[in-house]
Amino acid sequence: MTFVELAEACNVYQCAEHPMINRHRVQHNDLATFAIRLEKFTYDFRDELSDEFWAPIARLFKHRRYFLQAVPLSFSAIAATDNNLADKVLPLIKRVRSVFPDMEEDVKTLLDLFQRLSAADDNPIGKSIQSMYLESYDASSHSAILIRDSRWGQAVEESFGKDKRFRKLHVISPEYLRDGSCYENLYCVGPAKWFQNHVFSAARASSIHLFCFNWIKDRRSIPNPFRVGTTEVTSPKSARHVKSEFISLVENSRSDDESIDAEDLVPDLNISIVKRRISETMDTDDYAQEVQARLFVLEGDALVMLEAESYSKNLVIDPLYWHDDHEGAEATVSKILTSEIEPGMFVLIRSGGGGDYIEPIANDILGGKAQVLRALQTEWKTLLRMKVKTLGVEAAIDDLQRNGSEKAGYVNLRNWMSARSIKTRDHSDFEALMNFIELGDRCEELWNAAETIHGAHRKAGFTIRKELIEKISQTSLKDLQKSGRAEFRIGASNEGSMLVLRVKKIVAEPFTVPESSVGKILEGSEDLWR
Amino acid sequence: MGSKVTIESDRPVPTFFFNSGRQWLNCPNWVEFLVDLGRALGSEELSGQQLSLAVAVPTRAFAANLIALGTVSRRSQMPGGRPSIQEHFEKICALKKGTVLQCIEKQKKYRCAFHGIEMLDGSEFVRVEMYIRKNKTARLIPKKKCQDIILCEEESEYQNKITRKKLIVERPEFTGHFVSPMLPSDFALEKKPECRIIGMQNILKVEAKAEVFAVQNGDQLKTGTLNDVLRIESLLPHDDPYRTQILSSRNEETFIDNLGPVHLTIYDGSNAYLKSDSSRHLGPVTVVVLDKTEPNFEAATQKISDAFIQRRSGMIKLALNHPAPHSIDILGFMETPK
Numbered sequence: 001m002t003f004v005e006l007a008e009a010c011n012v013y014q015c016a017e018h019p020m021i022n023r024h025r026v027q028h029n030d031l032a033t034f035a036i037r038l039e040k041f042t043y044d045f046r047d048e049l050s051d052e053f054w055a056p057i058a059r060l061f062k063h064r065r066y067f068l069q070a071v072p073l074s075f076s077a078i079a080a081t082d083n084n085l086a087d088k089v090l091p092l093i094k095r096v097r098s099v100f101p102d103m104e105e106d107v108k109t110l111l112d113l114f115q116r117l118s119a120a121d122d123n124p125i126g127k128s129i130q131s132m133y134l135e136s137y138d139a140s141s142h143s144a145i146l147i148r149d150s151r152w153g154q155a156v157e158e159s160f161g162k163d164k165r166f167r168k169l170h171v172i173s174p175e176y177l178r179d180g181s182c183y184e185n186l187y188c189v190g191p192a193k194w195f196q197n198h199v200f201s202a203a204r205a206s207s208i209h210l211f212c213f214n215w216i217k218d219r220r221s222i223p224n225p226f227r228v229g230t231t232e233v234t235s236p237k238s239a240r241h242v243k244s245e246f247i248s249l250v251e252n253s254r255s256d257d258e259s260i261d262a263e264d265l266v267p268d269l270n271i272s273i274v275k276r277r278i279s280e281t282m283d284t285d286d287y288a289q290e291v292q293a294r295l296f297v298l299e300g301d302a303l304v305m306l307e308a309e310s311y312s313k314n315l316v317i318d319p320l321y322w323h324d325d326h327e328g329a330e331a332t333v334s335k336i337l338t339s340e341i342e343p344g345m346f347v348l349i350r351s352g353g354g355g356d357y358i359e360p361i362a363n364d365i366l367g368g369k370a371q372v373l374r375a376l377q378t379e380w381k382t383l384l385r386m387k388v389k390t391l392g393v394e395a396a397i398d399d400l401q402r403n404g405s406e407k408a409g410y411v412n413l414r415n416w417m418s419a420r421s422i423k424t425r426d427h428s429d430f431e432a433l434m435n436f437i438e439l440g441d442r443c444e445e446l447w448n449a450a451e452t453i454h455g456a457h458r459k460a461g462f463t464i465r466k467e468l469i470e471k472i473s474q475t476s477l478k479d480l481q482k483s484g485r486a487e488f489r490i491g492a493s494n495e496g497s498m499l500v501l502r503v504k505k506i507v508a509e510p511f512t513v514p515e516s517s518v519g520k521i522l523e524g525s526e527d528l529w530r
Numbered sequence: 531m532g533s534k535v536t537i538e539s540d541r542p543v544p545t546f547f548f549n550s551g552r553q554w555l556n557c558p559n560w561v562e563f564l565v566d567l568g569r570a571l572g573s574e575e576l577s578g579q580q581l582s583l584a585v586a587v588p589t590r591a592f593a594a595n596l597i598a599l600g601t602v603s604r605r606s607q608m609p610g611g612r613p614s615i616q617e618h619f620e621k622i623c624a625l626k627k628g629t630v631l632q633c634i635e636k637q638k639k640y641r642c643a644f645h646g647i648e649m650l651d652g653s654e655f656v657r658v659e660m661y662i663r664k665n666k667t668a669r670l671i672p673k674k675k676c677q678d679i680i681l682c683e684e685e686s687e688y689q690n691k692i693t694r695k696k697l698i699v700e701r702p703e704f705t706g707h708f709v710s711p712m713l714p715s716d717f718a719l720e721k722k723p724e725c726r727i728i729g730m731q732n733i734l735k736v737e738a739k740a741e742v743f744a745v746q747n748g749d750q751l752k753t754g755t756l757n758d759v760l761r762i763e764s765l766l767p768h769d770d771p772y773r774t775q776i777l778s779s780r781n782e783e784t785f786i787d788n789l790g791p792v793h794l795t796i797y798d799g800s801n802a803y804l805k806s807d808s809s810r811h812l813g814p815v816t817v818v819v820l821d822k823t824e825p826n827f828e829a830a831t832q833k834i835s836d837a838f839i840q841r842r843s844g845m846i847k848l849a850l851n852h853p854a855p856h857s858i859d860i861l862g863f864m865e866t867p868k
Contacts, residue, residue: 003733004591006742007551013560016588016857178823180589202588202822202857225586225822225831226861228838232847233854320799320824321730331732334780342801343825 003322008180012204015182019203023192024132025214025253028124031075032215034113035065039260041106048100053092055273059530060089061110066265068117069213070190071152072126072145073159079118081155085526086118125211126159129187130166132209136185137165143185144170144205146177148194150484150502151300175344175502176481177204178319187211191218192249193262200247201225210249217261222247269297270530271509277528278305278513291418293513294338296347298501299484301529303522304349305513308338311415315357315465317346317500322477329473333465341503346480348468349499349521356420356519357498361460361490362453369452376449377422383437385417396436405432419515422457423450464490464498534845535864537581539570540604542851544707547744547751554744554751563852564593568600570850571794572724574608576814581846583817583862584834590729590821594798595737595756597817598725601794602759602773603708610720612677619676622656623647630688632680632769633658633671637702637715638695639680642669643688659688680719682769696767704754707745718761721771725760726789726812729798729819731778738762738776779805800830808837811868834861841865 004012038061042049049058060082067078079086093111097104129145147156150173160166170183174195186205188195191212200208200222212218224230274295291312293305306314313335321331341347350357363370388396393410400408407429415421416433424430427447434443467490472480480486484502522528543565547554564585571583587593613621622644625631629644642660648670649655655670656679671679698715699705705714727734738760744751757765763772775792777784779802795812796819797803803818804826820830844864854860 003736004589005551006548006592006737006740009589009591010548010550010558010560012589012591013558013855013857017855180591198588198823198827225820225827225859226584226835226838227831228835228861231583231845231860231862233850233860234847235850235853320801321732336780 004180008182011182012180012202015206016201016203019200019206019208019247021192021200021203021208021210021247021249022252023210023212023218023249024128025251026124026128026211027214028122030113030117030120031068031124031213034110034117035069035213035215035265036259037106037110037113038062038065039264041110045103045106048103053095053099055530056089056527057092057107059267059527060085061114062530063267064114064117066267067152069125069216069265070148070194072123072129072147072156072189072211073152074123074126075117075120077123077155077159125189125213128211129189129209130160130163132187133166133169133185136207138184141184142182143168143187144172144183146172146174146186146188146195146199148190149173150175150482153482172482173484174199175484176478177202178344179478179481181478185209191216191262192222193219194266197222197225200249212262214253215257215259216265217259219249219262221249267529269295269303269507270528271507273530274303274522274528275511277522277524278511278517290512291414291515291518293511293518295507295509295511296341296503297505297507298347298349298503298521300501301504301525302501303525303528304347304520305511305518305522306338306341306347307420307515307518308510309414309418310411312338314338314341315348315461315468316341317348317468317472317480319344319346319477319481329469332472332477333468335461335465341506343503343505346500346502348464349501349519358457358460358464361463362456365456365459365463366452373449373453376446377453378419380434380437380439380446381417381419383439384433387437388413388417400429400432400436403432403435405429408432420518422454423447468498534847535579536847536849537570537573537576537862538849539566539600539851540573541569542566543569543600544710545746546707547746549742549744557743559852560855560858561592561596563850563854563858564596565600565603566850566852567848568597568602568794569604570600570848571597571815571817572601572604574605577793578867579814580811580865580867581815581862582808582811582834582837582865583815583846583860584820584831585817586820586822586827586831586859586861588822588857590799590819590824592737592756593819594727594729594796594817595734595760597796597819598727598774598794599708599756599759601815602724602761605722605724605793606709606712606717610722612720615674615676618679619654619656619673621681622676622679625681628687630682630686631658632682633669634678634680634698634715634719635695637698639698640695641688680769680771699758701752701754701758703747703752704743704745705758707754708759719771722773723763723775723790723792725774725794725796726777726792727774727796727798728777728784728806729779729796729802731764731776731780734776734798735762735765738765800824800826803830804833808833809841811865814867838863 068075071078093107096107133143153171157171160169177199183205186208188208188210192210292308294308296304296306298304315335317332319332348357366373397408397413416424430447431443434440434446471488486500487497489497543562546557548557625644627644627646631642631644632639633642642658645657645659647654648657654673656676657668657670659666659668699718702714709717738757739755741753741755744753760774761772762774762776764776766772785805789812791813793813794815796817797806798819800820818834820827838861842863843866846862846864
């Protein structure tokens with residue numbers, strides 16, 4: 001959602017007033033067999049499949065099943081995108097005979113189907129959309145294909161665009177349906193359950209066509225937003241008006257055998273593997289700082305931990321605040337608490353390398369002094385962590401207070417030990433820290449170093465924000481919304497560019513992670529899904 | 531569960547137009563409905579009550595401002611408690627010489643300095659001075675016309691700057707269309723805070739300043755902005771009387787500050803509402819505008835539904851002049867006033 005002009009809002013209300021929502025069932029025998037057999041296989045062997053041996057195999061099959069149902073590309077084109085993964089997994093399947101002989105036959109059948117589908121050029125949903133589009137073609141009409149995962153948008157648009165008759169068809173994701181753009185026809189790929197309610201209850205098209213394979217169990221209607229009912233509104237121009245409890249979906253064709261629930265087809269995050277991965281990558285350094293963090297699922301299913309201590313803030317782009325001038329771009333970029341980040345916002349991640357996007361820019365500002373200053377900083381931070389670990393937090397706080405620190409407390413001490421905090425606010429607290437770690441004689445030298453770094457970080461923060469605002473005012477926010485990601489080069493740093501990625505989901509469960517893993521895309525993120 | 535209260539709009543929203551980008555068209559039903567809803571919620575009968583209303587809309591665009599427009603226009607008809615001539619004159623007499631005032635003359639206002647009370651032929655006059663074209667000029671305003679003098683919020687010394695006369699109302703035909711029979715200038719000179727909108731401040735202001743509406747005046751269309759009626763504090767010159775406040779939902783102080791009561795408080799958007807303490811009411815009527823496309827929409831509908839279950843003392847029915855669009859869902863209920 002961004003700033004919507006009045007005329008656009010009028011179109012939105014017109015579309016949302018009485019949208020026609022039709023569901024079209026699509027058939028494909030081989031895919032039906034593969035989908036249903038895979039479902040039966042995961043149910044029948046649910047105990048065996050909990051063995052780690054199966055994780056990559058199950059993931060490959062399930063992901064492929066999902067993409068074949070969710071992306072209107074030819075099956076072979078979808079297969080081509082994860083050939084490497086398939087090549088890695090296929091040798092494992094050969095070991096099934098010796099490890100799980102009872103499952104061999106089922107796996108072989110699934111593998112045959114998988115390979116047959118991978119070689120097929122079929123695109124049943126794509127073809128259905130194309131014929132419906134041509135049937136209702138009107139040169140002035142504005143239509144779009146809605147897919148659940150925006151990362152496939154470009155490939156789908158290119159594939160449709162190969163035929164000039166479909167070049168005007170846009171490919172969008174649900175996030176794109178928050179602004180004032182409206183369409184005559186919206187072709188949704190997948191069941192209604194895969195999309196948020198607003199796609200239907202705040203429709204941006206007068207006709208919505210859902211294309212869904214006929215073995216998928218889907219919802220019959222879209223419920224009223226208030227679970228307790230709605231208030232009666234009467235007017236002389238209309239009869240007594242009590243809102244209907246739901247929006248109906250019209251079945252345009254019969255479904256033969258709805259055997260898999262739509263929700264069961266969507267890959268989900270395997271939290272236990274994420275936890276295991278974190279514990280495996282824990283720093284070997286005994287004195288490494290651990291922090292509270294939240295796990296963010298970003299565009300393209302990338303995963304990142306962001307520090308969620310009470311003071312932790314992140315730079316975000318919030319499209320809600322967009323309006324069409326420089327002031328609008330400025331309002332979209334802000335630094336907010338991690339706890340206030342929500343799906344739909346864009347977060348800034350350093351592409352490649354470490355997690356902190358401020359540090360390389362600050363180092364550029366510090367120039368030749370950077371290395372020496374950072375070393376001084378690391379020196380006292382490490383000594384502090386070691387001493388706190390040895391003494392215990394309570395004793396450390398007592399000691400600091402005796403040394404004259406007024407602000408020594410649990411939260412502040414954690415903050416001071418953190419590599420992300422540069423210095424204490426007051427000199428007296430810093431002096432107490434230096435006395436505590438027996439560096440009192442070098443207090444001024446270390447304080448000056450910290451002040452210089454702090455100044456550079458502040459300047460880097462301003463630079464990043466300013467340049468980001470500049471880039472955003474030059475970029476179309478619609479393009480950013482459409483792709484869900486962008487890459488910007490900020491400053492003169494050679495440390496790589498900044499990735500701006502849309503937040504898709506925030507995992508509710510908090511994590512305790514080593515500070516060094518915060519702000520970095522988790523490597524091998526794709527393995528963390530099931 | 532208690533009784534069902536009917537909340538009625540007073541009169542149909544007077545016809546007005548919007549700029550579709552190519553031409554001026556009659557405002558569509560959703561616009562009239564939201565203004566009409568605002569008129570219903572502006573009812574004096576709700577004073578002393580506690581009403582909560584959630585309005586789920588397909589886009590939040592303009593909704594909060596239009597509801598506020600309805601409330602401000604209806605409440606402009608209610609007596610504002612203007613002080614008597616004697617009371618006002620006594621306040622002026624108590625001012626220090628040199629204090630800044632504003633005076634009204636022929637639908638324009640200008641800044642001037644108070645220079646005491648003078649007697650002429652047995653009548654009392656307020657003496658004010660100002661600089662017009664670099665010349666110091668004095669005016670004597672008779673006591674019976676002292677209500678044409680506006681006292682500024684904060685007393686300050688008059689600086690010897692050239693005085694420029696400014697229109698009291700920039701677009702009187704547009705403002706008058708919504709506040710009639712009150713005169714637009716009287717409306718603009720009366721400070722009567724009625725509405726407070728808490729939400730995305732910058733976007734609310736852009737909407738309020740957009741000159742995309744018009745009213746018919748004879749055979750001409752006279753354009754205007756929502757702010758011509760809302761009179762938003764932060765969009766008016768300092769010291770101008772206001773009727774609406776817009777506060778940022780991003781600013782934590784908005785939710786901590788001890789804000790004075792107003793008749794209507796609107797939380798514009800799920801985030802604004804989720805940050806609020808829903809049991810704390812800043813006046814008789816609280817409206818929550820929820821955009822169905824917002825990421826936090828479901829969390830916000832859950833919160834209002836919980837409030838409905840836990841705190842409602844009565845149900846409501848809305849009797850309006852304009853039918854509710856199918857795309858708008860409303861949940862309203864009464865609570866026991868604290």
